[in-house]
Amino acid sequence: MLHIYCPYCEEMREEEEFSYSGEAHIARPTDPESLTDAQWGDYVFFRTNPRGLHHEMWNHAAGCRRYFNATRNTQTYEIHETYKMGEQPTVTGGKP
């Protein structure tokens, strides 16, 4: 079981209270009408699926019911940080 720090409840909580919600920081297209089908498909369906550091959304479903972000290593499952919606990660592995 993972122990996850909720940045809103400000506590470590059991994984059972959370649900995973996929890649974080995906910007919604500001002008969707102008997108090609390929660009729209890329926005809706395609994710980076990296090996290593991953910025992803979690929902504290059984707790405060807030979404937040986590930086997790997909190889080791280590969670390096969690941060509120609207904030930027500090652990980026040298990448922006």
Added chain:
Amino acid sequence: MTNMHSPLHHIEVPASVAAAGVVMREDKYRGHLNLRGNPQDEAFTSAVAKTLGVALPTTPNSSAENGTTRVYWLCPNEWLLLVAEGTQGQVEADLRAALADQHIAITDLSSGQTLVNLSGANIDELMLKSAVYDCHPSNFPVSKVVQTTFAKTGAVIYKCADGSFDLVIRRSFSDYFFLWVADASEEYGLQVV
């Protein structure tokens, strides 16, 4: 209230057990109101404090109390108000009047959930095997409130001054909840009062 049935009205009350380690009591018909608003907005917080007679707690996992009104912190902009039986309609109306024109939400949840008190000599053991959250006194001081799971079902758990726990559970899960408590308490003895 003769035509009302509390969520746990149907459970059988066993003949008093000699030395029950767990005692369960449903706090029937309490008013439950969900309140949302901006805690950074002084107009909101002061109007609520004036209406309820108690300030909204803004520290995570904390609560505040004034007489029969208890306020739980649920998330940074959401609170659960537990008020005396039958007063929720008036409290809601008073809040709406005090918060007119503000960006807020008030939802009456009274018939959708219920408040259950669990106490007894073995209450800590019962919590240990039922909740994923650490309910040990060292991690769960009096008046702390935690939204978590209890035997897989959602619960808002509050620690009372006497060491017992108040749980807010959903009406639709109340039967399941009772069956779990009855099973988990078998080794200690359960008394329903």
